[in-house]
Amino acid sequence: DADVTQTPRNRITKTGKRIMLECSQTKGHDRMYWYRQDPGLGLRLIYYSFDVKDINKGEISDGYSVSRQAQAKFSLSLESAIPNQTALYFCATSDRTSGHYNEQFFGPGTRLTVL
């Protein structure tokens, strides 16, 4: 969805480096999410945020941190990247006014390779 953008789209880095992945949205949604996708494992939730002051761990938060700089921006950081963090990372948004519907809108993804 063009309303959810991610930068960079591809990144190759070395073990131990600090990496930041950024997500921006123009949908006006209050909720934002970070997932990683690995072949055969589907999508797994890393962190999610329901508003600027609300940050929650997902199922695989170890080794990651996030920052919700504004309603429209949600960044994911790898403080010290390791090879098993090589994956496709997706940002998603959803709208509280949808109530319980929870339809999420996904960005184009960032392919991260840690050597």
Place this chain on the structure above:
Amino acid sequence: AQSVSQHNHHVILSEAASLELGCNYSYGGTVNLFWYVQYPGQHLQLLLKYFSGDPLVKGIKGFEAEFIKSKFSFNLRKPSVQWSDTAEYFCAVTVYGNNRLAFGKGNQVVVIP
């Protein structure tokens, strides 16, 4: 914790064949159900969703899914696939009042022309 099961991770079929992908979830509360599709090199897009009402849901591109509450299932179907349906398909579930989606591991579908 809620879980979502998708079987037959790799599916290969010919054009015009029928497709059915199974999805079972473990949670017993009121659920919202989704199928997302990811075309090669692209992000996830919503194919269809179920919140309430008619358990047979029509989605885009000729897809439909049926919610069977007694079987905790939400299977995806398409009567006649096309080469352009080659993609990975993900079932996702959320429980009413919980804003987290749980995804299945996906079905990689390859349609041979």
